[in-house]
Amino acid sequence: MTIISHDDGTAPLPNNSPYSKVSGTVSGSELVDGKAVTTVNAQDISHTFTVPGINVNLPIPVAPTGGTVTVKATFKVSKSGTFDWQCEAPCGTGSTGWGGPMVTPDYMEGSINVTAQ
């Protein structure tokens, strides 16, 4: 999977949040602009791509102003099904950051379908 983010705003996570750590990938890491990382500083996070049903979490760091950041990761899923994903960084609207896009399907939440090959 490749995620290209243009978002130069942060949505910091609490320190020691599990969502700042990469999980569920084949290598145990993700590539951020080509560099392998296993964690992103909680204060530098813009979004996450989190799929609890298959234990996948990809933290997405803030993009440089006017630029992009590219996150690449490979994961194998051993079961078929429909799995919900959600951004776990409070990037939305409202005082908590959990409104607006955070509760709008295909913005900061959605689902993926996995079928056996």
Ligand SMILES: [Cu+2]
């Ligand atoms: Cu988000």
